[in-house]
Amino acid sequence: MVTNAFPVNEAKPLIEIPTDIPQIGFLGGEQGREIDSSIKKDYKDFPVMRVGNYSGGVVKGSNPFYVVGVQSKLSSGIRVSTQGDLETAIRIANSLELRGTYEDTGLVLRTEGNPNAYLAQKLMKQVKDRTGERTRMPVMIPLCGIELVKDQDSPQGLAFKLKEDVEIIYAPILNSLYNRFGSV
Numbered sequence: 001m002v003t004n005a006f007p008v009n010e011a012k013p014l015i016e017i018p019t020d021i022p023q024i025g026f027l028g029g030e031q032g033r034e035i036d037s038s039i040k041k042d043y044k045d046f047p048v049m050r051v052g053n054y055s056g057g058v059v060k061g062s063n064p065f066y067v068v069g070v071q072s073k074l075s076s077g078i079r080v081s082t083q084g085d086l087e088t089a090i091r092i093a094n095s096l097e098l099r100g101t102y103e104d105t106g107l108v109l110r111t112e113g114n115p116n117a118y119l120a121q122k123l124m125k126q127v128k129d130r131t132g133e134r135t136r137m138p139v140m141i142p143l144c145g146i147e148l149v150k151d152q153d154s155p156q157g158l159a160f161k162l163k164e165d166v167e168i169i170y171a172p173i174l175n176s177l178y179n180r181f182g183s184v
Contacts, residue, residue, distance in 0.1 A: 024081060024089045024096060027070060028058035035059070035073045043069060048156040065158055067104045067143045079144040081105060107146070107160070108174050110138040118154055126162045138174040142167060 027035065036052045036059045043049035049069055051061045059070075071080045081089075083105040089096045112121045128135050145166030151159035162168075 020077075024085055024093075026058045026096075032057075032059045035070055038073055039066065039069045043158075046157050048158065062104050064104050064107055064143055064146075064160075065148065065156065068146050068148050068160065071144050071146075072148065082142045082144060083140070104143060106140045106142045108138055108140050108171070110175070119156075119159060122151075122154075122159050123162075127168055130162065130166075131168060136170050136172075138171055140169045140171045140174060142169075 033054045036054045039049055039052060048063065048065045051063050051066050052059050053061050067080050081103070086098065086103055086105060090098065107123065109120060109123050109127060112124045127139060141162070145163050147161045147163055148158050149161045150157065
């Protein structure tokens, strides 16, 4: 029973109260330090994975490869933030101070060309295998839906593999006239 100020005998919530309340925060504490160390150890031969830096109790610095590496180290049921998560945290919950920071949340795929043609071609093939040949572009792929694979042909030595449950989001706004949004 929920305690309330209404003059009724019993009140029930109008919505289902989740047993797990979603939370958001920065990678930090002892677990953050361990994850950063583990990534540096596991990917020591890949310069692209050396961007994280544990400082002041949190991990600072990232790129899409590093974020996907972090995702692989997180416990089941925990994931890196999506763009929607960050927007909710700012707009509704006002729970994160992101002013002056850059957060990697996803990859944008517009074409198979440059920049990053090799990675774009590999991702485009995977997207088309999932969605069909007539895939509408651009698409945004949240980093929590991607895995890293070693790839000796990739300029970074690593490539991205879509997870089975990845959400591929058609996002025409990312075809901005002034190309204000990043792409793969």
